[in-house]
Amino acid sequence: MDIIQILSSSRVFLAPPSLPIVLRLGMDGEELTEQETALYDRQIRVWGAGAQRRLSKAHILVCGITGTIAEFCKNIVLAGVGSLTLVDDRAVTKEALSANFLIPSDENACAGKTLTELCRDSLKDFNPMVRVSVEKGDLSSFGAEFYSKFDVVVVSCCSFTTKKLINEKCRKLSKRVAFYTVDCRDSCGEIFVDLQHHKYSKQKQEETIECELHYPSFEESISVPWKALPRKFSKLYFAMRVIERFEEAEQRKPGELSIADLPAVVKLKKELCEAQSLNESHIPNVLLERLVTDTREFPPVCPIIGGILGQEVIKAISGKGDPLKNFFFFDAMDGKGIIEDVSGKT
Amino acid sequence: MASLKHLPAVKGAKVLMVGAGGIGCELLKTLALSGFQDIHIIDMDTIEVSNLNRQFLFRQSHVGQSKAKVAREAVLKFRPHISITPYHANVKDSDFNVDFFKQFNVVLNGLDNLDARRHVNRLCLAADVPLIESGTTGFLGQQVTVHVKGRTECYECQPKPAPKTYPVCTITSTPSKFVHCIVWAKELLFAKLFGDKNQANDLNVRSSDGASSSKQAEDVFEHRKDEDIEQYGRRIYDHVFGYNIEVALSNEETWKNRNRPKPIYSSEFMPNDLSQQNGSMEKNGAANDISSVSAMASLGMKNPQDVWSLKENSRVFLEALKLFFLKREKEIGNLTFDKDDQLAVEFVTAAANIRAASFGIPLHSLFEAKGIAGNIVHAVATTNAIIAGLIVIEAIKVLQNDTKNYRMTYCLEHPTRKMLLMPVEPFEPNRSCYVCSETPLSLEINTHRAKLRDFVEKIVKATLGMSLPLIMHGSALLYEVGDDLDEEMVANYAANLDKVLSELPTPVTSGTMLTIEDLQQELSCQINIKHREEFDEEKEPDGMVLSGWTQAPSVVKDDKESIANAGSTSNEPPVEAEKNDEIEIPPEKKRKLSEVSEAVDPDLSSVDGDTRNPDKLQVLDDDDELMIFDNWDSVTNKKIRMQ
Numbered sequence: 006m007d008i009i010q011i012l013s014s015s016r017v018f019l020a021p022p023s024l025p026i027v028l029r030l031g032m033d034g035e036e037l038t039e040q041e042t043a044l045y046d047r048q049i050r051v052w053g054a055g056a057q058r059r060l061s062k063a064h065i066l067v068c069g070i071t072g073t074i075a076e077f078c079k080n081i082v083l084a085g086v087g088s089l090t091l092v093d094d095r096a097v098t099k100e101a102l103s104a105n106f107l108i109p110s111d112e113n114a115c116a117g118k119t120l121t122e123l124c125r126d127s128l129k130d131f132n133p134m135v136r137v138s139v140e141k142g143d144l145s146s147f148g149a150e151f152y153s154k155f156d157v158v159v160v161s162c163c164s165f166t167t168k169k170l171i172n173e174k175c176r177k178l179s180k181r182v183a184f185y186t187v188d189c190r191d192s193c194g195e196i197f198v199d200l201q202h203h204k205y206s207k208q209k210q211e212e213t214i215e216c217e218l219h220y221p222s223f224e225e226s227i228s229v230p231w232k233a234l235p236r237k238f239s240k241l242y243f244a245m246r247v248i249e250r251f252e253e254a255e256q257r258k259p260g261e262l263s264i265a266d267l268p269a270v271v272k273l274k275k276e277l278c279e280a281q282s283l284n285e286s287h288i289p290n291v292l293l294e295r296l297v298t299d300t301r302e303f304p305p306v307c308p309i310i311g312g313i314l315g316q317e318v319i320k321a322i323s324g325k326g327d328p329l330k331n332f333f334f335f336d337a338m339d340g341k342g343i344i345e346d347v348s349g350k351t
Numbered sequence: 352m353a354s355l356k357h358l359p360a361v362k363g364a365k366v367l368m369v370g371a372g373g374i375g376c377e378l379l380k381t382l383a384l385s386g387f388q389d390i391h392i393i394d395m396d397t398i399e400v401s402n403l404n405r406q407f408l409f410r411q412s413h414v415g416q417s418k419a420k421v422a423r424e425a426v427l428k429f430r431p432h433i434s435i436t437p438y439h440a441n442v443k444d445s446d447f448n449v450d451f452f453k454q455f456n457v458v459l460n461g462l463d464n465l466d467a468r469r470h471v472n473r474l475c476l477a478a479d480v481p482l483i484e485s486g487t488t489g490f491l492g493q494q495v496t497v498h499v500k501g502r503t504e505c506y507e508c509q510p511k512p513a514p515k516t517y518p519v520c521t522i523t524s525t526p527s528k529f530v531h532c533i534v535w536a537k538e539l540l541f542a543k544l545f546g547d548k549n550q551a552n553d554l555n556v557r558s559s560d561g562a563s564s565s566k567q568a569e570d571v572f573e574h575r576k577d578e579d580i581e582q583y584g585r586r587i588y589d590h591v592f593g594y595n596i597e598v599a600l601s602n603e604e605t606w607k608n609r610n611r612p613k614p615i616y617s618s619e620f621m622p623n624d625l626s627q628q629n630g631s632m633e634k635n636g637a638a639n640d641i642s643s644v645s646a647m648a649s650l651g652m653k654n655p656q657d658v659w660s661l662k663e664n665s666r667v668f669l670e671a672l673k674l675f676f677l678k679r680e681k682e683i684g685n686l687t688f689d690k691d692d693q694l695a696v697e698f699v700t701a702a703a704n705i706r707a708a709s710f711g712i713p714l715h716s717l718f719e720a721k722g723i724a725g726n727i728v729h730a731v732a733t734t735n736a737i738i739a740g741l742i743v744i745e746a747i748k749v750l751q752n753d754t755k756n757y758r759m760t761y762c763l764e765h766p767t768r769k770m771l772l773m774p775v776e777p778f779e780p781n782r783s784c785y786v787c788s789e790t791p792l793s794l795e796i797n798t799h800r801a802k803l804r805d806f807v808e809k810i811v812k813a814t815l816g817m818s819l820p821l822i823m824h825g826s827a828l829l830y831e832v833g834d835d836l837d838e839e840m841v842a843n844y845a846a847n848l849d850k851v852l853s854e855l856p857t858p859v860t861s862g863t864m865l866t867i868e869d870l871q872q873e874l875s876c877q878i879n880i881k882h883r884e885e886f887d888e889e890k891e892p893d894g895m896v897l898s899g900w901t902q903a904p905s906v907v908k909d910d911k912e913s914i915a916n917a918g919s920t921s922n923e924p925p926v927e928a929e930k931n932d933e934i935e936i937p938p939e940k941k942r943k944l945s946e947v948s949e950a951v952d953p954d955l956s957s958v959d960g961d962t963r964n965p966d967k968l969q970v971l972d973d974d975d976e977l978m979i980f981d982n983w984d985s986v987t988n989k990k991i992r993m994q
Binding site for chain 1: 377380381383384385386400401403404405407410411426428429430431653654655656718722731732733734736737739740741743744747758760765766769770771772773774
């Protein structure tokens with residue numbers, strides 16, 4: 006009988022060492038190697054050997070390399086996932102460099118390499134036990150076959166349409182693929198999570214409880230009428246939707262905005278608020294102004310969003326602890342990191 | 352907060368980071384990306400394998416090298432034009448004095464122990480440099496706090512939990528939890544066999560009880576001349592797990608309401624001639640390298656997560672003891688338990704498990720035992736990254752002098768009021784804090800019986816955390832520590848230590864005001880002495896009571912003495928967080944949580960600063976609702992654990 010003692014979540018800081026963490030290994034009898042036990046000692050104490058083994062078999066895809074994604078990649082490579090695949094055909098730009106510590110500044114080392122290749126080389130170095138590779142091509146052109154190779158798909162800096170498209174492709178697969186989007190603008194960040202039907206366990210007092218959560222798709226979530234959302238809802242949620250619609254309508258790439266767009270963005274906000282019967286004050290113009298003027302990431306926000314995303318992906322893979330459902334928002338201005346559930350249920 | 356707006360403040364700033372470990376690596380990286388250009392970093396540690404899963408600036412090839420130096424090299428690879436000054440040194444070194452601290456605009460802590468945190472706090476106060484503290488000191492999880500002299504509370508305004516201690520009799524006679532067995536194996540048995548023979552050890556006391564005379568008992572632990580090492584090991588085994596349990600059983604009173612332990616003798620598990628049976632030394636043959644000597648290796652045991660049988664534990668016990676005597680004889684007498692010492696961990700695991708078996712307590716794996724014995728703090732990269740991001744955000748506010756927006760942020764395990772990251776307004780300085788205010792303390796003590804030594808050890812060092820103290824009575828010096836004292840003074844002070852307070856050259860009696868200073872920390876405080884004849888041995892085991900500043904919630908001791916499960920490599924209060932050990936939060940802890948987001952919104956920025964009510968804890972939940980809690984407990988609905 007295999008017992009996997011479950012700690013309440015991967016975010017355990019105070020878990021007592023005296024708590025009997027029973028570390029038995031899976032039915033297939035696979036054990037962590039001595040090398041793995043030594044390297045992962047501290048984190049096995051957080052999430053257990055069973056979770057560590059599941060991590061080592063998980064395959065992760067990330068699309069769109071940003072500072073936040075670089076943080077996320079570092080976290081899961083250190084955690085010891087099976088493999089990580091990077092997709093982003095962009096060249097190394099000054100902007101890409103600004104919040105990304107994976108790109109060496111040495112020009113000789115960078116010569117002839119793409120953004121993803123440079124990141125891959127740095128990430129490989131962090132943990133030789135993780136396979137890190139690069140895939141070339143256009144995100145929206147990949148078929149279901151491609152996505153079925155992964156357990157987790159994370160997309161960043163891509164259009165509204167692409168997000169929906171990839172999310173739908175993942176949902177149509179016979180295997181369950183966890184889907185995340187992450188976006189940072191100015192000092193704000195947003196994470197969206199779709200785990201479809203997620204079964205997990207958590208520790209409550211002495212007992213291990215089995216739980217299940219049902220997630221809506223990205224499209225289902227954002228279709229929830231604004232009026233149906235709780236009265237005190239994150240302003241950032243609405244603001245991000247306005248920007249998303251604006252970029253879509255104007256055929257802009259994510260982040261291709263400037264202060265000159267503000268009047269048009271404010272106009273769109275008015276229209277959307279009217280259509281959705283939402284008081285305009287829920288989307289302050291100052292917030293929209295911040296999101297259109299400085300579309301670059303604010304470096305200290307990257308490890309915060311990348312850290313939360315890393316924890317969530319580890320929870321999803323290990324099946325331990327309450328995962329967040331289904332939006333997370335952080336704004337350095339007020340310092341709050343908030344979870345909002347946009348499921349269309351009252 | 353937009354990245355360009357703060358650039359000048361960041362570019363011109365000179366920052367000091369203390370600690371290049373889990374938080375330190377993340378912090379240095381984030382500072383460099385955020386545009387900081389002059390960073391100094393102090394860390395006395397070298398890199399170990401178990402760091403590599405989260406201290407991402409380090410590689411296998413760096414094991415053994417200075418953390419501060421390697422971290423610098425790694426960050427310069429992606430930010431080559433900034434200045435990073437590493438110090439491979441202890442922050443408590445005298446080089447890092449108040450003048451050193453004064454050159455910085457802000458100090459950022461990424462430390463893992465209370466002792467160094469207190470020290471840095473004092474230097475920052477003395478140098479008047481803002482400090483941003485981080486770590487697991489919060490009651491709700493990880494937290495980031497801003498400490499600015501005179502404006503917000505200092506790190507020591509709220510007392511920190513004292514190290515978990517256990518009553519001696521629980522450890523020596525009536526263990527009921529595995530941790531009791533670990534403490535026994537580590538603090539008593541290991542210390543007795545391999546540590547300083549002159550140290551007082553409660554194992555002595557116990558073994559001299561009962562039938563045997565104290566003389567014989569003393570001899571039990573001595574390795575007799577010409578005694579075969581196998582025989583010696585078995586003799587120790589039979590004495591501590593067999594004979595001593597028999598002696599304890601003879602005291603019927605003890606077992607009236609307890610399960611009786613079972614004596615265990617080595618012959619139950621192994622034939623008398625065990626030299627053939629037990630491990631082969633050849634497997635350790637090549638190992639002249641001390642660190643690779645391992646009983647598990649010589650017994651062919653591999654998985655540290657297996658829970659060994661009683662027989663396996665017995666074999667590991669004997670093998671480890673033998674290896675200490677054969678391979679590490681020179682160290683015997685000077686060893687202290689170290690969680691990174693494989694052989695020591697093996698010995699302690701086996702000894703604790705055999706004792707646990709005797710007392711009907713479930714056995715544990717080496718992996719678990721190591722965690723308990725070494726007080727290993729669980730750590731993952733993601734949390735450190737989040738904390739580092741929050742520190743840098745606060746650092747930028749400090750550099751912009753954006754005082755209204757300073758926040759203390761809790762990084763929560765479970766969402767509270769939908770929040771995973773919960774910012775609260777920093778607390779005001781505690782007016783009775785002896786570190787950052789000048790309020791005198793008051794000490795009740797028996798001035799006719801307590802010696803100056805007791806006062807120095809228990810109050811000045813242990814409670815007030817001073818390392819180089821100087822004690823004055825008016826203008827008369829009673830005691831001081833330093834390198835530049837002449838012999839006569841040293842002799843004088845030594846003589847004073849052994850005198851009772853009322854018989855000192857300048858007698859200390861009721862009503863005396865003593866001034867205590869630490870020159871390095873530039874901390875000075877006054878203590879008003881009050882004579883008191885009697886003390887309750889159970890409630891006031893030190894025989895003195897310091898008041899005027901809230902003492903840390905300490906664990907109730909039901910014995911005069913107690914044994915701490917002390918960490919070997921850090922002074923951090925041991926992590927001991929069993930279900931029953933929740934800390935009662937003292938009433939002083941009820942403080943305010945005031946919310947924030949609207950402070951940036953011009954319309955609402957007038958949220959009244961004077962609504963502070965120190966007796967209530969307030970969370971301004973959203974735009975218009977003020978939630979008030981009476982106690983932290985109700986915020987999370989969660990038991991607070993000691994850590």
